[in-house]
Amino acid sequence: MLSKKTKYGLKALTYIARTGDDVPVQVSAIAKSEQIPQKFLEGILLTLRKAGILGSKKGKHGGYYLRSLPSDIKMTDVMRVLEGPIAMVPCVSLNYYEKCDDCPDEHACSVHKLMIEVRDSTLKVFRNKTLGDLSQV
Amino acid sequence: MLSKKTKYGLKALTYIARTGDDVPVQVSAIAKSEQIPQKFLEGILLTLRKAGILGSKKGKHGGYYLRSLPSDIKMTDVMRVLEGPIAMVPCVSLNYYEKCDDCPDEHACSVHKLMIEVRDSTLKVFRNKTLGDLSQV
DNA sequence: GTAATCCCTACTAAATTGATAGGATTAATA
């Protein structure tokens, strides 16, 4: 299941991309338009900023803006920041690999084999999908 | 993240498929070989039986067996039983569709669009992957 | 009749999720 965090994060990014101007977008505006609890959203945008996807401006007339063109923001990056590893098990994760305690031999493990295929197919989607694609109406 | 339930379930099914005989396989044997807490595994095999994937025989020399040939047991079915809906959000689920409270228009929703693609690509993997494929060494 | 096996229900501890609360910091502007 997709977490609310990810869902809200994607919606917020889309909102910012659609607004499109060079003026920063306020959390309050996004929260209101997308029906997201504002305080919760604050935290989400903060992680996106710390991950380098968003930039921010403090104080009056402050807000958030994209650090790159929407068409340059890949879903792989966004999803990893919001939802964590794309792989469903650590033993097939490219970026967060971890050996299973149980499994003596990964190559003989049926779960491993299956999850590699799922990972690759999901990755293929996220790799050629950008925020630009998402924000197209 | 894949739940332990699913992971254990897949390993157990693979074990049964590999044993391959017509004699039922005991929970204790699977638990020992695959390093799964036996009582936990009992419950998992029970759900697989109730879903019609496994059959069981009670009493001495009882155990679990596959209701179909490994090559006829599709991962779509197994995964739905163990892990639940394949879609990451209910609004793109084929079997468990549910409208989002927030979203006024699904077609305009960026999350919806993205998750349909993820669902389709995952489905493609599960649809042409059977237990037979998994149990190949 | 006894031992081995599946079957069923209830319980529990730990982790995660989805928030909320309260204020600190920063910047524009009247």
Next chain:
DNA sequence: TATTAATCCTATCAATTTAGTAGGGATTAC
């Protein structure tokens, strides 16, 4: 310079889910 509007940060919390345990009931082979 004081005010206001924003982001930033930490702590806390309730509800849910997950992973597992406990205890025994029902069934069957021998």
